Amino acid sequence: MFTEDELEHLREHLSHYPERRAGAIYCLYAVQDKIGYIDDKGIMMVTELTGLSKTQLEELITFFTLLRRRPVGRNVLRICDSISCHVMGSRQVLEAAEAHTGVALGEISRTGSVTILPSICLGLCNHAPAALLNDEDEVSRLTPESVQKLLDELDQQPFQQSATGSQVIATSGHSMLTEGRDH
Amino acid sequence: MGTIYIDDKPVEFEAGQNVLQATLKAGIDITYFCYHEALGSAGSCRLCAMELEPTKKDDKSRVVMSCMQVAQDGQRYRLNKGSADKVRQHVVEYYMTRHPHDCPVCDEAGHCHLQDMTILSRQTYRRYDGKKQTFPDQEMGPLIWNTANRCITCYRCARFYQNYALGDDFGVYCSGQKTTFRRSEPGAFDSPFSGNMIDVCPTGTFTDKVFRRKYSRTWQLEKATSVCNHCSTGCNTEPGGREGTLRRIHPMTNPHINPHFICDRGRYGEHYSEASDRPLKCIIRKGAKNPYDNIYTHLTRCLKKASGRIGILSSEHEDLQTHYMLKQLAVHYKGIFSPFILPDTETRTRSAIQATQLPPSLPDIETADAAIILGSLTEAAPMMDLAVRQLIAKQKPIIMVHAVPSLLADLIQHRNAGEVISATPKNWHQVIDHLDTSRLSDEKVKKIVLLGVAGEMDVPAINAFSRLKEKLSQETVTVQSGFALEGANAMGAAVISNENSAHELLEAIQKLYVDTLIVCGADPFGEGAAEWEPLRNKIRQLIVLDNINTETVKQADIVLPLATWSERCGYSVNYEGRVQPFEQAYQRSSVISPTEFVAHLTPHSVEALYRQRDVWLTQLSAQLVISDQMGIQLNLQQLSGIKNTYSSHIETEGLQLVKLPWHGGGVRADFAKELASCNPWKDHYVYLHTDTAKQLNVTTGKQLHFKSGASLEVLCDNRITKDCLAVTPLTLGRIKCKANIVLPLHQIHTGETDQ
C-alpha cells in the first residue's frame, strides 16, 4: 500500500511522540488519503506501526466522523444538520441531495461522483445551512436547488489523482485527493 | 479515617474511599451504575448525584457525583433531602428513554441492576415521543448472548474487558447517541474471562447463552455456596439448579480468593453435568445379580468376597471428603487407596507442595511488585492469570517461561510487560537456574510472587524453583511461591494419602495382590492409559462411580452415577492449602454421593461418617485458622508428612511430549459442550514447530508413528517450542503416553522411513 519512502515518513513521524500510539490518527489519515478510505489491510498496517489493536483502531475510526471504513465517491459533501443549520432548513437540503444522488446518505452516488454525509456542526453557523466539500471547501447558504446544482457540477467534473510519494501525507489529514486539484 | 454525614446520618469512611463507597458500605441505598468495586469510578452515569452542603455561610450547595468525591472529614451531603434526588430521577428517566420495554422477556429481569436502580429512584414515568435509537445485536459465540438495545452506556463492560482483563477484541464504537459496545467482528470472545461481562453489565445487554437454553428466573433457582472444581484455585461459586438439573453458575464473592469474578471454565465448564452421555443410572454389565437384591447388596457381596484384594482409586479432581470416605472403605475391606491416577502426577504434586512457601492468594498476586511464572498459567489456573494481569496493567516486571502457547505469554509479549522465554520443559531446571532476574532487582520491588504450573514441571525444575526462591529472598524482599496444581483438590489428595500411593496401587495390581478395582471420579484407562492399560486384564472386577462418560466408565463392569460437586457437599483444598467446604446446591434424584456409597457398603451411617470426618479434619492441622468464608487453612510447614521419595528415570535426549492445554479445557470441562466448542486445538493431531518437523523429516499432513503403535497427523505450528511434540490431553490418552515424557528420536518415525 505504501512505498518504502512513505512508510519511512510514517515511522519518522511516530517517533516524535512519547508513545507510538499517539500517532494512530495520523497513520489512519495516511491510509485514507492514499486509497480514499481505510480498508482491512490499512488497519493491519496501522496496527503494526502503532501497536494498537484492531479493536482500538476501529474504536477511533467510529468515534471520529472524518475517518471512514467504506469507500466514498470522488467527492465527499458533508451537510451540517446541527441546530443552526437545522433551523435554517438543512433537512430539506439533505433530502434534496439524497433524492438527487438516488442512493441513501453515506452511499456512493450512482454516477460515482459524490457521497453525501450528514455532519455535526461545522462552525459555519453564520452561513447556515452550510456544508463542507472534500474536507476543505466551504459551501454556504444551501438550498435544495443550490445543492442539486452543486451535485450536477460534481457529476461533470473529471477526476484526477496526481500527487504521489511522501509529500501527499499531510499533517492534518488534508486529503491528497484534493491536493492536485485547483480550488 | 473520618466521618461524613449523609442526610445528617454520620457515616465512617476509610482513607482514600470516595463518598459513594462509604455510603454503600454503611448500608445506605443509593443509585449508581458506572461505579464497580473492582473497576472503580468512572463518573459517567451521573446517577450517584448528591448535594454537597456549603462550608461557608454565603456559599451555595452544589450537586456532585459521589463516586468522584473523595470523602473528607466533616463533609455533609444531602442524598434524599436535597435537590440531587430530582437529578437522579431525571437521569434515570433519561436512561429509560433509550432502553427498550424488555423486562418481561429479558433474562436479566429479577436480578437487574437497572431495574433495582430505577425502582430505588422512584421514577415511574418517561416522557419521550422520539424514535428510539436501535442497534443490531451481535453474534458473540456459544457462551454470551447480546441484546444491544438494552445498553445504557455505563462503560463497565469495556472497562472490565479492556482495562481489567486486558482483552482487545471488544470495545466501544461510535459516539453520542450511537455509542455501542461490541466485538470488532462477530464470534466468540478471546478472553478466558468473558463470562464476567454478564455480571458486570448492569442491564441485560450481555446474558448467559447457556443458561438461556434452560432458563429459570433466578428466584426460582436452588442455590448454595460451592467451590469450583475445574482447577486448583478453588474459586467460590454459586451453582443454581432447578428440577434436578444445573441451570447456571454464578460467582460467589470470597475476598480471599475471588472477590468478584470467575473464569469461563468455572462458569461454563460445570455444565458437563448436563452432558447427554452422562451416566445417570446404575449399570451392571458383568456378574449375575440376584433379582431381589438391590445394587448395594449385590456390591457388598462382591466386595466381601474380594476383601483383601481391593484397590480403590480416586483422583486429584475429587474432593477431600470423597477421599476420606473412600479411605474408610479401604480400611473396611482391607484395600489399597490412592487418590492419584499416575505416580508422576503424585510425584509432581508432592514436590510442588514441598516447594510451596507463603503461597500467595489471588489478592496477594494482584498486589505484588513483580512476578515469575513458570508454565502456561492461563490454561492451568485462569484466575491466577487474571491476578497477574493486574500486574501487567500496572507495568510491574514479569518473567515467564513456557513451552506451549499461553494467552498470558502472548499478552506479556504484546504489552512489552517483561521477558518471555520459550523452552522445552525438560530444560526448565537449567533455564530457571540461569534466569536473569536483574529486572526484578529494583529497590521498589518488595514482594515477588513465584508461580509454577506443576503439570508441566519435573522434579529437577521444581527443585530449581525452590533454589530461585532462596536466591530472590532477601531481608527487604518477600517471595511468595505457589503452584497451580493438577487437580482442584490435588493438595488434599497429597495430604490424605500415603507417599507413593499410586505406585503402590499399580504394583499391587501388577503383582496380582489386587484384582477388584473401585474407581471414583477418575479415568485410569483414558487419562492414565499409559500405565493402566497394560494392567487391564489383571482386573477382574471394575466398579466405577463417575459423572462423565469416560473410557473407564465404558469399560466398567458396574457403573454408579456419581453426584457432581454442585449436587453434593464436601471439602476441597486449594493450591494455598485453604480447606473450603462446599454445599449441595440442588438435588438430582438418580445420583449418589461418595459418602452415601460408602455408608451403603459399610456398617457406618452417613451421619457417623460425617462425625468421623469432622474429628479427622480437626486433627489434620494442629493450627487451625478459621475465618468466615475461608474454612480452614492448612499449615503447610507442619505437613511434614508430604514428602516425595519416588522418582522416575528421566530421559533427556529426544523430543518431549507435552500437553496442549487451553483455558476452557479440563477433565470434566471437556464434557461441557458449549465451552468445549471453543477449543482451539484439534484432537488426534500432533502439533510441532517447523524446525522440529524438519528434524523428523515431516510436514503438515504427514503421519507420525509412535512406539505404542498409534499414529497422528502432523500440524506445524511455530508457537510450539522446538523439541516439543504437543498433543491435546485426549490424544495423549489415545496414544497411551504420559505427559512430559521424552521420546528418543528412534521411537518416533514417519511412515516413509519405515518402508
Ligand code: SF4
Ligand atoms: S453493555 Fe452493559 S456494561 Fe456495557 S456499557 Fe452497556 S449497560 Fe454498561
Ligand code: SF4
Ligand atoms: S480459576 Fe479455576 S477455580 Fe477459579 S473459576 Fe476458573 S477453573 Fe474454577
Ligand code: FES
Ligand atoms: S456511579 Fe457515580 S457517576 Fe456513575
